[in-house]
Amino acid sequence: MKLTPLRIAVLAFVAWWVAYTNLTQAVDAVVYGVLQLAPGSRISSAIHFFLYETPKVLLLLTLVVFGVGIIRSFFSPEKTRRILEDKPPLVGNVLASTLGIVTPFCSCSAVPLFIGFVEAGIPLGVTFSFLIAAPMINEVAIVLLFGLFGWQVTLLYVGMGLCIAIIAGYIIDRLKVERFVEEWVYAIRAQPSALQEERLSADDRVRYGWTQVREIVAKVWLYVLLGIAVGAGIHGYVPENFMAGLMGRSAWWAVPVSVLIGVPLYSNAAGIIPIVHALLEKGASLGTTLAFMMSVIGLSLPETIILRKVLKPPLIAIFVGVVATGILIVGYLFNAIM
Amino acid sequence: MTTVKILGSGCAKCKALHQRLLDLRTEHGLEFDLIKVTELREIMSYGIMATPGLVVNDVVKSTGVLPDATQILEWLKEAHHAA
Incomplete structure (x- = not known):
C-alpha cells in the first residue's frame, strides 16, 4: 500500500x-x-x-x-470577498464575522485585505466585522479554551466574539465613517486578481x-509552555480566592481595568489563556476573565498600528472604542448572570 | 531575463520567501532579477489580498503562503521557457 x-x-x-x-x-x-x-x-x-x-x-x-x-x-480571501459583495447590511455583517473564522488571515495582511474589500465595494462596517472576528476567534484560542475551560466557555467566547464583531461592524456602518479612510485607498485601481483558483485534491x-x-x-509552542508553567505555579502556590477581591464579581471596576490592561498588552492566545485559567480557579469571575482575554487577543496594538496606514486616527479610535465597549458589556453581562 | 518580485511590507513570511529565493538562486545557479516590493500602493496594484505575493514576470503566482521550493522552481522554469 x-x-x-x-x-x-x-x-x-x-x-x-x-x-x-x-x-x-x-x-x-x-x-x-x-x-x-x-x-x-x-x-x-x-x-x-x-x-x-x-x-x-x-x-x-x-x-x-x-x-x-x-x-x-476551501476558503480564500478572494472567495470570501466574492461572497460578501452586494450583501445587504446586517446579513453582510453576520457573514463577514463568520467567514472571519474560516478564512486564512494573518494580521500582517490586514491592510491588503482591507483595501481589497473596499475596492470591491464592500461596506466599511462589513469589512470591520471581518477584521474584528478574524483575530479574536482563532484556532489557537479555541484549542486553549476548550482544553483548559471546557466546551461551555469555548462556546460562550466564540458566541460573544461573533456578537461583538457583528454589532460593532453594524454600528461602524451606521456612523458613516468613509471620510476617515485615507484618500489614497480609494484611488487604487488594482488589476483584477489574476491568481488561478486551482482545484485541490484531498492530498x-x-x-x-x-x-x-x-x-x-x-510559532506558539514556547508561549504554550511558558503560559502553562506560570499557570502551574499559580495553580499550586497561589491561595484559593486570592483573586476574588481583585478580579471577582464584587469589584465593579475589575472589568474596565482588565480591558484597559488587556488592549495594549500584546500576547497571543497561547500565552495568555493558561494564566487566565489559573486566575479563574483562584476566584476571578468569568465575566472579568472573558473581558480580559477578549481585549488581549481581539484588540491588539500591532494590528491597529498596521491599520493606521489606511485609517485616519478618528476611525482607529472609533474601531477600538466600539470593540472595547462591546467587550465591557460582555464582561458585565457575565458577571451579572453567572 | 526573468523578473521575480516579492510583494510584502516586511512580514515574517515575506522575509522567509525572499531568503528561499536567494537560496534557490545560489543552489541551482539560476539567473533572475529579484525585487522586493514594499510600497503598499505598488503591492496593491497587483490586486492581492494577502502577503507575501510572489510575482514571476508580472504574473501573480501565490499569495499569503510560503510556497515550497519545488513549486517555485517549476514556476521559474515555466517562465524561462516562455521567454
Missing part, C-alpha cells in the same frame, strides 16, 4: 487518539510513581498540572490546527493542513 498524505493522516490520527486517551494515566504514573510525589502537595499539584496540560494542549493544538487548515483550504488539502500545523505550532 502506498503511503499517500491522506493515509498518513489517518494513521497519525490513530496514534493521536491513543496518546490523548492515555495521557492522564501516563502523567499519574510519572508524577506519583517515578517522581514519588505525594498526591495533594503543592509541588505535586503544580508539576502534575504542567506535565498534564502541556502535552494535552499541544496534542489538541495539532489536531485542531490541522482540521481548521483543511477547512481553510493537497492534507498537505495544506500539515503546513498550517508546522507554521502555527512552531
Whole structure:
C-alpha cells in the first residue's frame, strides 16, 4: 500500500487518539510513581498540572490546527470577498464575522485585505466585522479554551466574539465613517486578481493542513509552555480566592481595568489563556476573565498600528472604542448572570 | 531575463520567501532579477489580498503562503521557457 498524505493522516490520527486517551494515566504514573510525589502537595499539584496540560494542549493544538487548515483550504480571501459583495447590511455583517473564522488571515495582511474589500465595494462596517472576528476567534484560542475551560466557555467566547464583531461592524456602518479612510485607498485601481483558483485534491488539502500545523505550532509552542508553567505555579502556590477581591464579581471596576490592561498588552492566545485559567480557579469571575482575554487577543496594538496606514486616527479610535465597549458589556453581562 | 518580485511590507513570511529565493538562486545557479516590493500602493496594484505575493514576470503566482521550493522552481522554469 502506498503511503499517500491522506493515509498518513489517518494513521497519525490513530496514534493521536491513543496518546490523548492515555495521557492522564501516563502523567499519574510519572508524577506519583517515578517522581514519588505525594498526591495533594503543592509541588505535586503544580508539576502534575504542567506535565498534564502541556502535552494535552499541544496534542489538541495539532489536531485542531490541522482540521481548521483543511477547512481553510476551501476558503480564500478572494472567495470570501466574492461572497460578501452586494450583501445587504446586517446579513453582510453576520457573514463577514463568520467567514472571519474560516478564512486564512494573518494580521500582517490586514491592510491588503482591507483595501481589497473596499475596492470591491464592500461596506466599511462589513469589512470591520471581518477584521474584528478574524483575530479574536482563532484556532489557537479555541484549542486553549476548550482544553483548559471546557466546551461551555469555548462556546460562550466564540458566541460573544461573533456578537461583538457583528454589532460593532453594524454600528461602524451606521456612523458613516468613509471620510476617515485615507484618500489614497480609494484611488487604487488594482488589476483584477489574476491568481488561478486551482482545484485541490484531498492530498493537497492534507498537505495544506500539515503546513498550517508546522507554521502555527512552531510559532506558539514556547508561549504554550511558558503560559502553562506560570499557570502551574499559580495553580499550586497561589491561595484559593486570592483573586476574588481583585478580579471577582464584587469589584465593579475589575472589568474596565482588565480591558484597559488587556488592549495594549500584546500576547497571543497561547500565552495568555493558561494564566487566565489559573486566575479563574483562584476566584476571578468569568465575566472579568472573558473581558480580559477578549481585549488581549481581539484588540491588539500591532494590528491597529498596521491599520493606521489606511485609517485616519478618528476611525482607529472609533474601531477600538466600539470593540472595547462591546467587550465591557460582555464582561458585565457575565458577571451579572453567572 | 526573468523578473521575480516579492510583494510584502516586511512580514515574517515575506522575509522567509525572499531568503528561499536567494537560496534557490545560489543552489541551482539560476539567473533572475529579484525585487522586493514594499510600497503598499505598488503591492496593491497587483490586486492581492494577502502577503507575501510572489510575482514571476508580472504574473501573480501565490499569495499569503510560503510556497515550497519545488513549486517555485517549476514556476521559474515555466517562465524561462516562455521567454
